[in-house]
Amino acid sequence: MKTKTIRRQALFALTGASLLAASISVQADNWRGWNIHPDGYPNTVALEAFAEAVKEQTEGRVNPRVYNNAVLGDQSDAIEQTRNGALDFANFNMGPMGPIVKETNVFSLPFLFTDVDHMHTVMDGEIGQRFADALEEKGLVVLSWFDSGARSIYNTKHPINTPEDVQGLKIRVMNNDLYVEMMEALGGNATPMAYGEVYQSLTTGVLDGAENNYPSFESSNHYEAAEYYSLTEHLIIPECLCVAKASWEKLSEEDQEIVREEAMKASAMQRELWVESSEESRQIILDHGVEINEVEDKAAFQALMEPMYENFIANNPGTGELIEEIRAAQ
Template sequence: MKNRLFFILTFFFFLQSCKDDKAIATLYLAHNMPQTHSVHKGILEFQKSLRLKSGGKLDVKIFPDGQLGSEREVLELLQIGSVAITKVSAATLSNFVPEYHVFGIPYLFEDKQHQFDILEGDVGKSILEKGSQFWLRGLCYYDAGSRNFYTTKKAIRTPEDLEGLKIRVMNNQMAINMINSMGGSATPMAFGELYTAMQQGVVDGAENNAPSFVSSNHYEVSKYYTIDQHASIPDVLLIGTKFWNKLSDQEKQWVQEAAEVSAQAQKVFWNASVEESMAIAKAAGVEIIIPEKSLFQVHSKSVLENFMKDHPEMRSIVNNIQKQ
């Protein structure tokens, strides 16, 4: 890890030292998604839009596929100024900027329209700006869909169907509490181990968005997919303040506008990937269940109550989201 960071830092400091003052300003952007993913396609739109808006004065060099490290590692590179821009999950970002924890609350959003009304409105913009005090300024949100249950033994139609089932979750306390509140047994596990674990009956299911369910081939061993939309945690495109503060007001406007163009394009790419994934799953014999979401909301209410109790400073954010 230390050797890798040393190499990356040396590499970027070398590039910076070689720059001609009259050369085009290039912003280095790193992310950990494959080049087929909607995120990478959205970032290509950011690159294209920024070139057009700046008349070629600003450019973006993209490092996809986790070339420069994990989400956390790249965030640290942004903080010290070695990389300019990245895309990370709000779940990862919450370890740096506490306000992003709010997006992990189960059933926080009524639907996708409500979610993006919030994200692209005053509440969402305020949270993007909160990161500046940690050298991580948010530019916009990308769509990462909703997390849903999928199981191997039986379909999940009501919260009671989760009782006694071992459900793989991320190593995240809110996700663990949500599963347990419904009578399931939350089982944190590395994502790479999950296929074999479901195949061998170590766990009875998991939860994730549709593209991840299909790209991981989990649909081969899990034949029930329940669209309950219990979590809608967005991705965030952000820039390190060490780079942002060096930009002129005009350059900042170009970057912000290009980011917003890319966010709208990425949503279209994401929706297409969801449709494609669901078609693949159905063709493979996966049963798609759309349950009564309010039943699940009632069971997980204690997760929200405990979060508000433990984080009273977040109460106004949650209240603003719920009343819109």
């Protein structure tokens, strides 16, 4: 009797251990994904479709969940969390990636790309793969490249057609020395500021303007304060759908192939949605009375950036060749 009891206890212990191990295994496959954007944003829709498809195609072996609105931390923190495996995947803009991979600072140079299609050509080709390889060395596996449109200047004072129209305007820029240098080269007063503070600063006159793409200008309601949107299209910055290298290496080759394939589909979806969203946002701000103007002579703006390029190349040896390769890519 005693022997049967011991065997039964041992069996229960083994069963409990097996269940615990299975639970841990399942938990390890529950991927947490970081996203800065709100519900309904093109990136958000594409990321959530990616998560759902990966779960379905891997039959639950990988179960991703997207956390929107940067609830898991700001972008700089999320980059570090993904690199060390605390987060499993994310959609990152290349703008803040410079401290991790210095070469990515090149994307913060104004007028680097002629247009969004040119950016796609570069990032989907051999040059983009070189950036992906450099990011992987730092713990981020790039699966596909997302779009973030072209950034333009908007303000409360007047249309911008020439660099002289920027003179003296207090313009919010992202917290990056290159963006400050860019705006100052145009004669504006560059004002780095948290994105969440921009709306009130526009309404109170602390700022005269800012710069961003159509969907962000509209979704942030900045159009309620700034009635002039000028298509300078000075910055076109790619974004990545990245997976933590630690999470990636736990996958079987079969699941890696599935995840990469679904990431490519998500990229195609995001780009298509971005075009649709941009047009919808453009119409919304037009209906609200915002004046949108084309900038006919971008060469005048580009000419003022030459000293900035010279300084950048001097301080970052080897980037001159990279810049030429990007500009020549077709």
